[in-house]
Amino acid sequence: MLNALKDVRTMKALLTRAEAEAVQSGDDLPGPEHLLLSAIELPDGTASAAFGRLGVDPNDFRSAVDRAHRDALGQFGVAVSSELLSDLPGAEAPSGPYRMTSPGQQVFQRAFALAKETKPSLLRSAHVVVAVCEQDRGTVARALQAQGIDRERLAAAAREALAAG
Amino acid sequence: MRSSTKVDDVIDRVEIPEPDDPEAALAAVVALRRLANQLERAAAAQALRDGWTWAQIGQALGVSAQAAHKKLALKKET
Numbered sequence: 001m002l003n004a005l006k007d008v009r010t011m012k013a014l015l016t017r018a019e020a021e022a023v024q025s026g027d028d029l030p031g032p033e034h035l036l037l038s039a040i041e042l043p044d045g046t047a048s049a050a051f052g053r054l055g056v057d058p059n060d061f062r063s064a065v066d067r068a069h070r071d072a073l074g075q076f077g078v079a080v081s082s083e084l085l086s087d088l089p090g091a092e093a094p095s096g097p098y099r100m101t102s103p104g105q106q107v108f109q110r111a112f113a114l115a116k117e118t119k120p121s122l123l124r125s126a127h128v129v130v131a132v133c134e135q136d137r138g139t140v141a142r143a144l145q146a147q148g149i150d151r152e153r154l155a156a157a158a159r160e161a162l163a164a165g
Numbered sequence: 166m167r168s169s170t171k172v173d174d175v176i177d178r179v180e181i182p183e184p185d186d187p188e189a190a191l192a193a194v195v196a197l198r199r200l201a202n203q204l205e206r207a208a209a210a211q212a213l214r215d216g217w218t219w220a221q222i223g224q225a226l227g228v229s230a231q232a233a234h235k236k237l238a239l240k241k242e243t
Contacts, residue, residue: 026203069199072192080200088203089210092238142192 039128047125050158129158
């Protein structure tokens with residue numbers, strides 16, 4: 001019962017921050033990359049620890065996402081001034097129920113299912129890491145690849161972080 | 166005209182993605198959408214500073230004033 005209450009709190013923190021990440025970066029809806037950025041900041045620390053176990057600063061993922069988008073445009077000769085990104089005016093987070101991209105929903109549901117399988121049955125940020133690592137296409141896969149991070153190794157590190165903490 | 170020459174310069178530099186590399190092409194689509202949203206937000210903020218109304222911004226974007234405001238309303242400074 002207490003765990004269920006904690007899960008609700010974790011989900012709310014995860015989704016609220018993911019939404020803010022999406023709004024700030026100009027994306028229509030939160031997707032896997034925003035869920036991962038949000039998970040890295042969650043106070044249980046297991047997502048952040050998963051990156052740490054690979055010797056990577058978890059905060060580098062944010063710039064890796066921006067770089068992945070810039071590189072994708074650069075391949076077709078579109079150069080984007082980084083000033084546009086850094087000077088982007090803030091926008092209101094949407095009100096009403098949480099909405100996500102379809103891959104974002106898949107990550108969220110998978111993370112929750114993974115949490116049910118582990119003991120204690122409690123949603124933690126590293127479950128989100130394992131779930132995003134299972135998607136082999138998309139912005140997260142590209143950003144991690146650009147960072148030289150193998151998704152299977154990151155997922156394994158996330159499982160270790162869950163077992164340890 | 167000077168301004169159209171500038172646009173031509175930009176368009177000349179954009180190479181249309183080859184469909185035989187769908188991964189790169191689809192990633193570019195995602196990045197272009199994100200870029201369009203970022204440009205939209207930055208330009209709407211500038212338009213507001215220049216005294217445009219939401220109705221005018223909506224007209225320029227081809228949407229209603231309400232739709233423009235809902236999507237692009239600036240975060241209130243705290």
